[in-house]
Each structure stands twice: as C-alpha cells, then as structure tokens.
Amino acid sequence: MSSQNADVVLVHGAWADGSGWAKVIAPLAAEGFSVTAAPLPLTSFADDVAALERALERKTGPVVLVGHAYAGAVIAAVRSEKVKALVYVAALAPDEGETVADVFYRGEPHPQAPKLEPDSHGLIYLPPDAFPTAFAQNAKADALAVLAASQRPISPASITVPVGRPLWKDRPAWYLIAEEDRMIRVDNQRYMATRMKAEQRSIPADHMPMVTSPAAIVDIIRDAAAAI
Template sequence: MSSDITVVLAHGAWADGSSWGKVIDALEQTGVRAIAAPLPLTTYEDDVAALDRTLDHVGGPVVLAGHAYAGGVIGATRAPNVRALVYVAALAPDEGETIADVFGRGTPHPQAPALTPDAHGLLWLPDEAFANAFAPNATPEEQARLRALQRPISGACITVPVGRPLWKDVPTWYLLATQDRMIVADNQRFMAARMNADVRSFDVDHTPSVTAPEVVTELLLEAVRKVA
C-alpha cells in the first residue's frame, strides 16, 4: 500500500508507545508510516501539547488514533493535518465533559480495578489488574511486560472539561471492544453512537493493540484508504 498519510498512535493511561509495537510493525509492512506520540500523562494540557508537537513533527496528512484515555486527547488537537480519527476502545468526552465523566459512566465491570491516587496525585494500576482487566487476553509474558512498563496517570489529566472535540469535524472510526473490562462495551457503544462514528465491533479486550493487533491494523488501514 502506497500512501503519503502517516498513522499517529497515542497511548492510553498505564502504557507507553511500546503498547502499539505490533501495530506499528504491521503498518510498516504494508508501506504505511507509523509513529507513536509520547504522552507525559502529567496534565491534560501537557498531553495535548505533546501530541501537537508530534503532529507538527510529522507535517504531512495524518490518521490519528487513540487508545482508552488518549481518546480524550486526540479529540482536543486542532492540528490542521489530521484527516481522520480512530478510537480504539477509547474515551470520547463531548464539549464540557471531563474524561473522568465518561470513564465513570454506567456500571463498571466486576473485575475493573479500584483506583486511588497516591500521595503525589498519581493513579497506578494494581499489579493484578493487567491480567484481570487491562489485557486479560495477553500472554503472561505480555502482561508482565505491560505491568513493568506501566506509567501512572495524574488526576489532572482526567478532571478538565474539554472543548469542542475534533470528532465533530473529521471522519471518525471506533473499534468497540466487546470484552473490555476497563471501559465496558455499553459505554463504548454510547460514545461511538453520539460521535456518529463508523463502528467495528470485535470480541477483544481493552488492549487489542497487544492482544489482537491484526484487527486494529485493518481498521487503521481502512481509515487510511478512505481519506488518502
């Protein structure tokens, strides 16, 4: 596949760019350039600014994807080179909402972890949550790696009301993870419907970039083909 479009991938909470590693490899094998945007997870404003720096670095047209928390970040950019958004089991706050508002909507999964900020205001995922909720379909080795590489998220990332989201202005896709124990499927379905997103449902867990990279890659390629 030949395209001048770059796929930019924004990681969620408790992860880093390596969570997209399998997807990046698969995209590169098809001839599509991919880059992971490093988010500091310190404040919402910091994360949006970091994403914007990556988009400025890329320069050319972009299909922008976000996982989980990063859905709120990709919706906040105003970078003119973003041609489409792809939400991967991601949160999609509307104008005036916070990320915490949409994360806490509805009844949580029974195995969703309890989250309490530490003395520094950071939220860490409990060790057992990587196998129980974050990536239950991953191998034990992958779960151990995710646990070792986790990056905590500050409460300041999820309590800021967002502005007009970009999904109101550009084509948007949504990968709905029906086995998600962090953001339950009903919540994802609600967010995708009000975005009028092009929805693809798969029997995958919360972190399909690790556990089902082929379905994530195909959705990203679909977006690339549509806007190329």
C-alpha cells in the same frame, strides 16, 4: 518517505506507553506507512495535548490519528489541520464540557474493574493484579509482564478538566469496540461511538486489543487511511 497516502500517529492511554503498539506498528510499517507512537506525559490534560501537538508538527503528510482509552480525549483536542481522520480503539470520547472522568465512570463499572486512587504523590497507578484480570485478560504471560513493567501513572489533572469542542465533530471517525473490555464497558463504548457518529466495528477483545487483537486495529487504520 511514506509510500502510503497518510501518516499514522498512534497515541497510548493511561498505564501504557508507545511499546504497547508494537504489533500494530510493524505491519503498518511493512505496508509502507510512516508510523509514530506519540508519547504522552500523562501529567495533565493540557500537557498531553501539547505533547501530541508537538508530535504532529513533525509529520509532513495527512494524518490518521489513533487513540486508545484515555487518548481518545487527547486526539480530539488537537487542532492540527494535518489530522484528516480519527480512529478510536476502546477509547474515551468526552463531548464539549465533559471530563474524561465523566465518560470513564459512566454507568456501573465491570465487576472486575480495579479500584483506582492516587498514591502519596497524587498519581494513579494501576494495581499489579489488574493487568491479568481487567487490563489485558486475554494477553499471554510474557505480554502481561511487559505491560505491568512499563506502566506509566496518570495524574488526576488529566481526567478532571472539561474538554472543548472535540475534533470528531469535524473529522470522520472510526471506533473499534472491544466487547470484552473490563476497564471501559462495552455499552459505554457503543454509547460514545454512536454519539460520535463514528463507523463502528466490534471485536471480541479485552482493553488492550493492540496487544491481543492487533490485526483488527491494522484493518481499521488501513480503511481510515483509504477514506482520506
């Protein structure tokens, strides 16, 4: 049983998996939170939302739902009444009728952002050289090796579907802005966070703050949990 007032569900984005949350999971668990790193198949937006709904079914208490990058769209598409607060970590937040691609490609990309295109199987992988230059440029070599080795591709079907009414219109939201993000530009993050009317925090972090600045994520989750 959790000794805290909320369960925490962490949702990874594209080119990642649940292991990326390790430095966030450990301190939250030590504080008595029930923590789940929910897996997404990254095969289509509908598949990803359904997978997250299944993970939420397994929770018994109120949930703080945390999404990184692409998962920001997924956490806003679930309809579970257990979700009481949303936390966005350098995450994408399309509004009703928009696609993930619409907000991802908003504005000029960072000069070091990778060029992305599907492979012969129709899946989008992150180029290996993008991990140290754009995905997690502040990470140490051992962390970069794990990130590159465990990357999971995303299907275009996950990012080209217009979303419905996002849950952030009906739940309180927090947004952790990564000021040194080269995948989702900081001005784009501020635009989405402001549009959401989220409580904003900014930190000097790259696109993977759960690896390079985990304490800031723990803090914002703790505050979201306290608020519910």
